[in-house]
Amino acid sequence: MEKIKEKRKGSLLGFVFLKAIPVLFVLAAVTYTVVYTLSVRNKVNEWQMKVDSGKEATLLPAEEWQLVRDKAFLNARLALAANDSLGMTLNLRDSLVQLETKGVVLRQVKFEEVEIPNFFRSFQPSLYIKTFSKPLKISEFGGTIVKDPITVIKAPKDTIEAARNKTEVDTSKVEFVEWHMLLNKSFVISFVQSDRDLDMKDKSALKYRFDRYKSTLTGNVKDILRFKVPVYYPQITIYIPKSEAKSFYRALSKKGEVVIRF
Amino acid sequence: MENSEVNSGNSSVSEAPLLGLVETAPTRKRNWGRIMARTFLVLIIYLGFVPFIILVTPVIADLFVPVYSPDQQVGADEARIRTLTTEIRSLEKKVDKLTPGNVYLVINTTENHFSLYKNRKIILEGICSTGSLISLEGANKKWVFKTPRGDHKVLGKLTKPVWRKPDWAFVEEGLPIPSATHPSRYEKGTLGDYALAIGNGYLIHGTLYQRFLGLPVTHGCIRMSDKDLKMVYETLPVGSKVFIY
Numbered sequence: 001m002e003k004i005k006e007k008r009k010g011s012l013l014g015f016v017f018l019k020a021i022p023v024l025f026v027l028a029a030v031t032y033t034v035v036y037t038l039s040v041r042n043k044v045n046e047w048q049m050k051v052d053s054g055k056e057a058t059l060l061p062a063e064e065w066q067l068v069r070d071k072a073f074l075n076a077r078l079a080l081a082a083n084d085s086l087g088m089t090l091n092l093r094d095s096l097v098q099l100e101t102k103g104v105v106l107r108q109v110k111f112e113e114v115e116i117p118n119f120f121r122s123f124q125p126s127l128y129i130k131t132f133s134k135p136l137k138i139s140e141f142g143g144t145i146v147k148d149p150i151t152v153i154k155a156p157k158d159t160i161e162a163a164r165n166k167t168e169v170d171t172s173k174v175e176f177v178e179w180h181m182l183l184n185k186s187f188v189i190s191f192v193q194s195d196r197d198l199d200m201k202d203k204s205a206l207k208y209r210f211d212r213y214k215s216t217l218t219g220n221v222k223d224i225l226r227f228k229v230p231v232y233y234p235q236i237t238i239y240i241p242k243s244e245a246k247s248f249y250r251a252l253s254k255k256g257e258v259v260i261r262f
Numbered sequence: 263m264e265n266s267e268v269n270s271g272n273s274s275v276s277e278a279p280l281l282g283l284v285e286t287a288p289t290r291k292r293n294w295g296r297i298m299a300r301t302f303l304v305l306i307i308y309l310g311f312v313p314f315i316i317l318v319t320p321v322i323a324d325l326f327v328p329v330y331s332p333d334q335q336v337g338a339d340e341a342r343i344r345t346l347t348t349e350i351r352s353l354e355k356k357v358d359k360l361t362p363g364n365v366y367l368v369i370n371t372t373e374n375h376f377s378l379y380k381n382r383k384i385i386l387e388g389i390c391s392t393g394s395l396i397s398l399e400g401a402n403k404k405w406v407f408k409t410p411r412g413d414h415k416v417l418g419k420l421t422k423p424v425w426r427k428p429d430w431a432f433v434e435e436g437l438p439i440p441s442a443t444h445p446s447r448y449e450k451g452t453l454g455d456y457a458l459a460i461g462n463g464y465l466i467h468g469t470l471y472q473r474f475l476g477l478p479v480t481h482g483c484i485r486m487s488d489k490d491l492k493m494v495y496e497t498l499p500v501g502s503k504v505f506i507y
Contacts (some may be wrong), residue, residue, distance in 0.1 A: 041326060081360050118329050
């Protein structure tokens with residue numbers, strides 16, 4: 001009898017862990033993918049509706065489409081120059097990222113690798129002009145390194161304590177640089193260092209990625225459980241050398257603006 | 263006899279369970295290949311669930327986004343193209359005018375690096391030292407040693423500058439703060455041969471501590487090597503732009 005009971009218990013556990021849970025996981029993954037896809041499409045439609053109210057797309061000849069985007073870019077750069085803060089120009093056509101202030105290019109970096117979701121390629125001319133003819137405001141920053149690494153030091157009581165407290169700059173620190181900014185509360189631009197890949201030693205970078213995935217996942221799952229379509233934040237990821245990624249992150253002010261050209 | 267033997271044989275088979283032979287029931291041949299495949303699949307589902315929804319789902323969703331592509335069939339409207347081209351040229355001129363045509367200096371405080379421009383080309387670049395990003399608290403005051411970012415102008419130029427030590431220089435050394443005109447406040451040679459003032463007490467100057475060049479060690483000023491400082495001093499006239507980021 002005991003053996004029969006054990007056998008039954010074993011087969012029940014087998015059923016739960018080898019059949020029921022895997023099936024649930026597969027169902028959850030399929031549901032999540034379907035809802036996520038709907039969310040992306042919703043966002044595309046929602047944005048297009050803002051300018052066209054359901055009108056049919058205007059098809060421009062290729063040459064004109066190119067000029068329209070050039071004009072939008074230049075208009076946005078002029079608007080950026082009117083701002084006192086340091087701003088960023090992202091020219092995805094020529095693979096250039098620039099730091100600018102009052103129209104003067106302070107630093108220019110050519111990047112070789114970029115990931116652009118199709119969301120940005122779905123913009124029709126009217127929506128493109130409306131969105132990219134002016135700078136986009138930075139609404140959030142986050143990264144693996146501290147943006148303003150201020151160290152607080154208490155004044156020494158006497159010269160002996162001052163001599164004892166003298167510290168040298170630590171240049172041995174190894175850090176993986178990755179950061180992101182949310183623009184107009186709608187798009188995310190992420191910069192990742194291109195010199196090397198992330199590895200297990202980069203604890204702060206791993207934590208940063210984990211936190212970002214966690215907040216996206218929990219937000220999406222919460223929305224799905226409330227029968228709402230999750231909010232989608234399209235993200236452009238740009239790979240640039242570590243020193244540049246770090247300089248750009250530290251230089252951009254919280255009130256900074258960004259101009260994008262596709 | 264034959265019948266009875268057959269009967270007895272039959273009865274022994276049917277009675278076997280009663281004789282406690284249950285445990286020796288014929289074993290089913292296990293299909294190890296199938297079991298392994300199923301276990302592997304279950305493992306993939308368990309381990310791949312989170313990576314799938316984080317990495318694969320966005321890629322799948324992106325495939326369903328309708329991409330806008332320009333009309334390759336329709337020829338461009340000449341008049342519209344001409345208007346757009348003229349507008350773009352005019353905008354390009356406006357953007358171009360924003361960059362100083364003469365000389366200016368750009369300083370990167372994160373990398374402690376500078377670039378000197380003339381006619382929009384770099385004529386000199388090298389390492390410098392900028393603010394240490396230390397916040398010193400004492401004597402009921404607080405100082406943050408940070409190089410101010412943004413655009414500045416060269417407001418004045420000095421040769422053989424004398425450093426008038428501010429209060430923080432004494433607080434930092436653990437010394438009492440002397441009066442404003444006390445001789446201990448004045449130090450010769452510390453700032454090098456030249457200095458360029460960029461406002462609010464911030465200077466571009468030389469240093470006695472050449473080994474710290476390239477590191478963030480200053481109290482907000484910009485330190486350069488003697489050779490670079492001489493070139494910067496000679497190239498930048500008063501009124502030139504200094505961009506710090």
